Amino acid sequence: xxPYLKDRPVMLxxxxxxxxxKMFYQKDAPAxxxxxxxxxxxxxxxxxxEISYFVIDSxxxxxxxxxxxxxxxxxxxxxxxxxxxxxWLLFDIDPKGSTTRVAVDVARExxxxxxxxxxxxxxxxxxxMGLHVVVGLKPKYTYEQARMFSELVAGVVVxxxxxxxxxxxxxxxxxxxxxxxxxxxGHGKTIAATFSVRTLAGAPVSAPMKWDELRPDLxxxxxxxxxxxxxxxxxxxxxxxxALDNQQNLEEAMPxxxxxxxxAGRAKSAQA
Amino acid sequence: xxxxxxxxxxITFGLVSIPVRLFPATSPKNVRFNxxxxxxxxxxxxxxxxxxxxxxxxxxxxxxGYEVEKGRYVTFTDEELKxxxxxxxxxxxxxxxxxxxxxxxxxxxxSYLLGCEPTSAKAYHLLMQAMAKEKRVAVAKFTMxxxxxxxxxxxxxxxxxxxxxxxxxxxxxFGEIDHGAKASVxxxxxxxxQRLIADLSKKxxxxxxxxxxxxxxxxxxxxQKMAGHEVTEGAPExxxxxxxxxxxxxxxxxKKRGVEIGxxxxxxxxxxxxxxxxxxxxxxxxxxxxxxxxxxxxx
Numbered sequence: 001x002x003p004y005l006k007d008r009p010v011m012l013x014x015x016x017x018x019x020x021x022k023m024f025y026q027k028d029a030p031a032x033x034x035x036x037x038x039x040x041x042x043x044x045x046x047x048x049x050e051i052s053y054f055v056i057d058s059x060x061x062x063x064x065x066x067x068x069x070x071x072x073x074x075x076x077x078x079x080x081x082x083x084x085x086x087x088w089l090l091f092d093i094d095p096k097g098s099t100t101r102v103a104v105d106v107a108r109e110x111x112x113x114x115x116x117x118x119x120x121x122x123x124x125x126x127x128x129m130g131l132h133v134v135v136g137l138k139p140k141y142t143y144e145q146a147r148m149f150s151e152l153v154a155g156v157v158v159x160x161x162x163x164x165x166x167x168x169x170x171x172x173x174x175x176x177x178x179x180x181x182x183x184x185x186g187h188g189k190t191i192a193a194t195f196s197v198r199t200l201a202g203a204p205v206s207a208p209m210k211w212d213e214l215r216p217d218l219x220x221x222x223x224x225x226x227x228x229x230x231x232x233x234x235x236x237x238x239x240x241x242x243a244l245d246n247q248q249n250l251e252e253a254m255p256x257x258x259x260x261x262x263x264a265g266r267a268k269s270a271q272a
Numbered sequence: 273x274x275x276x277x278x279x280x281x282x283i284t285f286g287l288v289s290i291p292v293r294l295f296p297a298t299s300p301k302n303v304r305f306n307x308x309x310x311x312x313x314x315x316x317x318x319x320x321x322x323x324x325x326x327x328x329x330x331x332x333x334x335x336x337g338y339e340v341e342k343g344r345y346v347t348f349t350d351e352e353l354k355x356x357x358x359x360x361x362x363x364x365x366x367x368x369x370x371x372x373x374x375x376x377x378x379x380x381x382x383s384y385l386l387g388c389e390p391t392s393a394k395a396y397h398l399l400m401q402a403m404a405k406e407k408r409v410a411v412a413k414f415t416m417x418x419x420x421x422x423x424x425x426x427x428x429x430x431x432x433x434x435x436x437x438x439x440x441x442x443x444x445x446f447g448e449i450d451h452g453a454k455a456s457v458x459x460x461x462x463x464x465x466q467r468l469i470a471d472l473s474k475k476x477x478x479x480x481x482x483x484x485x486x487x488x489x490x491x492x493x494x495x496q497k498m499a500g501h502e503v504t505e506g507a508p509e510x511x512x513x514x515x516x517x518x519x520x521x522x523x524x525x526x527k528k529r530g531v532e533i534g535x536x537x538x539x540x541x542x543x544x545x546x547x548x549x550x551x552x553x554x555x556x557x558x559x560x561x562x563x564x565x566x567x568x569x570x571x
Contacts, residue, residue, distance in 0.1 A: 011498070025498040047313060074499060141526075148522040155518075189500035254526075258519055 001062065001195040003244060007079035009040060009053035011190050012070035019071065019199040026070070029054050037061055040080050044188065055080065071199050072127070074190035078139065083187070085139035086146050088243050089119075090191060091154065092181035093131040097174050100129055101216045106165045106178045107131045109157045111211060117153075117256040122243040125220040127198035127206035132191060136246045143186045149250055149257075150182035156260055194240055197225055207231070208240030277387060279416065283399070283425070285366035290388070290395045292364075297383035297433060303490045357418025364423065364434075369408035372426060379424075379437040386425070386432040400427045 012026045029039040029052040038061065039052040056062055056073070065073065077086040091110050095103035107123065110133045114121045122134045137146065151167070157180060158165045166177040184191060192198065192206045200221075207223030223231065232238060277293035284290075309316055319328045336353070337345035388396035403409060409426035414436070422437045 049312075145522060145525050148518055148525065152518055152522070184500070186500065250526075254523070261519060 001193065002057070002059070003241075004194045005056045005062075005073070005075060007055060007057070007081055008075045009042060009080065010056060010076070010193065011074040012054065012065055012068065013072045013074065013199070014068055014070045015199060016069045019201075023199070026068075027051050027053060034064070037064055042083070046188070071197050073193040073196045075193040076188075076190055077185055078143070078187075082139040084142060086137060086141070086143055086185055087139040087247065088137050089135040089146055089150050089153075090182070090185045091133040091150060092126070092184045092191065093133060094179045094181055095129050096179070097171055098176050098178045100218055100220065102164050102176075102178045103129070103131055104214055104216050104218055105161065106157065106180060107133055107214060108211075109161050109165065110153065110180065113153055113156050113160075113260070116260065117253040119248055119253050120242065120246060122240045123209045123211060123214065124194055124240045125204070125207045125209060125223060127192050127196060127204050127220065127223075128200065129220060131214075132206070134240070134243045136243045136248055138247045138249055141250060145250075147182060147185050149253075150185065152257055152261065154180040154182045156257075194243075195228065208235075208238050210235070210239045278384075279362065281362045281364050281414065281416075283364045283366065283386075283412070285399070285410070288395055288399075290392045290399060292389070292392065292396065292432070293387040294384040294434065295387055297385045301484065301487060303487050354418070362415065364412045364414045364425070366410045366412040366425070368411050369403065369406065370411060371407060372409045372424075375409075375424060375437075378443055379435075381436040381438055384434045384436075385428075386434050396432065400430075400432050403427050 009027075013023060014026055015021060015023045029037065033039065033052075033054075038055040038057055040055050041050045041052050043049070044051045054061070054065065056065060076083075077088055077090055078084065079087065091107075093103050093107050093110070111121045111123070114133075114135060119135050122136065124132050124134070126132055141149075154165075154167050158167055164177055165180055166174050167180050167182070168174055168177075169179070169181075169183070171179075183189075194206055194208060196206050198204050198206070202221050203225040204221050205223055205225060205228050207220070207228055275295045277295050279294045280291065281294060282289050282291050307316055308314060320331060320334070321327070322329045336348045336350075338348065339345055386396075403425075404427040409424055412423050412425060414421045414423040414434075422439055424435045424437055426433055426435075
């Protein structure tokens with residue numbers, strides 16, 4: 001878990017009375033946090049002040065936040081060293097109002113489009129019902145550029161499988177389709193950290209997955225605190241690790257993406 | 273975490289006395305908001321303000337006043353009120369057993385689960401089972417914190433439940449409220465309405481299917497807001513004209529940033545250019561400062 005959290009500001013979700021009790025979010029490290037715990041001050045436009053974010057960079061720090069009953073840790077998509085430059089593209093595939101089965105199809109299609117334009121995506125469960133499709137990125141693009149790129153990719157996916165996927169944010173207009181959230185990439189925005197436990201019965205975790213494990217009958221709940229250690233030992237290599245290690249460029253993908261989009265446009269006008 | 277009892281009491285009937293504990297049986301899950309000062313989201317305080325002296329006064333300067341006529345008060349101190357409280361506190365005195373159908377639901381105020389003490393387990397279950405067999409519930413007078421409450425005790429889920437009830441003078445009638453008492457009903461219409469009811473009739477009440485959707489929506493949006501999602505539910509969607517525009521906007525953006533599309537040569541120069549931009553962005557968009565001491569210790 002630590003390699004994923006390295007240099008990233010995090011937000012904690014704390015459940016001092018257990019997962020059925022009152023919970024709260026904590027971005028701001030308290031004044032009484034021990035001095036050895038790393039914090040980084042980041043100015044927040046929203047609250048018009050500096051927030052001291054936790055940065056979890058040691059087993060001790062992980063134990064410290066666990067002791068705060070911080071069950072799920074949400075991480076930024078950029079690091080302190082390049083805070084405005086994400087080091088991955090993120091497609092948060094959210095089946096709320098639909099089914100995991102459809103989410104699996106949508107995730108596959110996102111991966112297909114990404115591979116067609118020469119990018120290699122990684123996959124993890126969100127730990128809840130959703131899936132995170134992530135492309136490791138050289139941290140040289142702005143959040144806005146990454147978002148625009150992702151929106152174009154998501155647009156291609158929706159064009160190909162319009163009955164399964166949507167990029168409509170309004171849940172009421174989704175009509176059973178799965179939402180591809182490409183907007184979860186930005187300053188201050190977070191995703192559930194890899195291996196983070198979610199506050200659901202059975203204590204599922206956000207688990208790395210190999211693409212050939214992604215089957216229509218996927219039950220994300222089978223990846224939980226009881227099974228994940230043995231699973232990772234069996235896999236040997238963490239399949240999500242490329243999100244960190246394989247930092248890709250968008251330059252070569254751009255003309256290919258453009259080609260796909262204009263092909264689709266031509267096909268459409270030909271039909272008409 | 274075991275539930276905390278809010279009070280102890282003792283059920284008496286005949287010569288038997290059964291010590292019990294009261295636990296709230298319901299916990300309303302309303303969405304609660306705190307009022308904040310919008311400027312900086314700080315919590316606010318309410319102060320007690322005296323409009324005559326035009327100043328904020330302390331709670332210790334307050335006294336209870338009972339309005340005997342408009343603008344005229346008689347006052348009571350806490351000690352005086354204490355003396356007026358009923359004797360025999362915490363006694364639940366059963367006066368009669370009745371069929372529960374005799375009680376209109378309007379009577380029910382709050383519900384409490386009754387727990388038994390180790391010493392009272394046998395008497396507790398005896399009372400519960402006897403009531404269940406006789407299909408009767410107990411009406412009792414409960415002296416709680418000095419006040420006399422009308423309560424009902426009934427078998428519930430292998431235990432006893434206590435409901436506080438409203439007295440007669442606490443219950444309103446239709447009286448002046450127009451409820452169409454004189455409207456005439458045609459037989460055929462009545463038959464239609466009855467058939468409608470029959471169609472929607474169920475043997476059992478399945479409470480599972482009913483949820484507070486408002487609360488769920490508020491909590492969902494709160495979670496999205498905290499996770500940094502843009503929450504635009506209900507607001508018009510801002511759509512770009514078309515993907516081609518988005519594509520050219522992205523291309524222009526990448527060009528402007530000095531990251532030339534397709535020019536992989538001079539990757540180093542790109543990197544350093546990017547770094548430079550990062551520095552610039554930090555300077556205006558998000559001011560980043562560090563605590564060097566904390567960092568050094570961490571490493």
